[in-house]
Amino acid sequence: MKILVDADACPVKEIIVRQAKSLGIPVTMLIDTSHVLDDGYSTVITVDKGRDSADIRLVNLIEPGDLVVTQDFGVAAMSLSRGAVALNQNGMVYGEDNMDRLLFERALGQKIRRAGGKAGKNRKRTKEDDESFARQLENMIRRTGKSEEQFNHGSDL
Template sequence: MKILVDADACPVKTIIENVAKSLNIRVLMVIDTSHILEPGYCEIIQVSKAPDAVDIALINRTEPGDIVVTQDYGVATMALGKKAFAINQNGRYYTEDNIDLMLFERHLAGKQRRAGSRTGTIKKRSKEDDLHFETAFLRLCSQALLKG
């Protein structure tokens, strides 16, 4: 079992590293060449800036029982298809029970944006957001380790 992170815009990389290190779980952070990450506990995989290059590299390395951290519903869908666990940066689990609704909501929001409507504002990340993610992520890691 390992953790794979869609790390280009991931605001919780440090939390992921700290939790993974405490549980002795391997971490792969996948980024494109426009980003720089300093190696720490994790292994950094840098790919080209081609469209979806990070997504493809991440999914190609995903195996059953792995944990994928991503904000991308498409990546989460492919991870679930590979029998991996998936979670977003806010601690929300992607599951077979909720992914279809999430994809449909994304489709509707895209239609609204293309029609000129605003679909909401993005609020600044808080310490509570980080704590919520850490709690959910630790729970998911423990669950994955038990199943592995």
């Protein structure tokens, strides 16, 4: 298992690194050339600034059992189809039970914006959002059945 992060606009990078580092879980952050990132732990992959270039590269790195952190519903859907689990920055777990609705809402919002309207509001991030994300990240890591011992001794098998 590794954690892949759609990191361009991700507000929880520090939480991810802190938890992953404590368990020895590898983290790969994907950014485009308009961002700079060096947290001292993650592998950082920088891609061209083209539309969806980080998303496409991230999806191509996914292996079954990986954990993907993204706020992009399309990336989440592709992650699930490749056997990964996916989580958004507020702690919402993406799954079969909510993916169709989320993709429909995304398409509807795009249609409204193309027509010149506004779709949805962006609210300010709260401490509770960070706490919810941290709890859910810990739960998802635990559910994969990967403990610190397994990560540290996995290469000995």
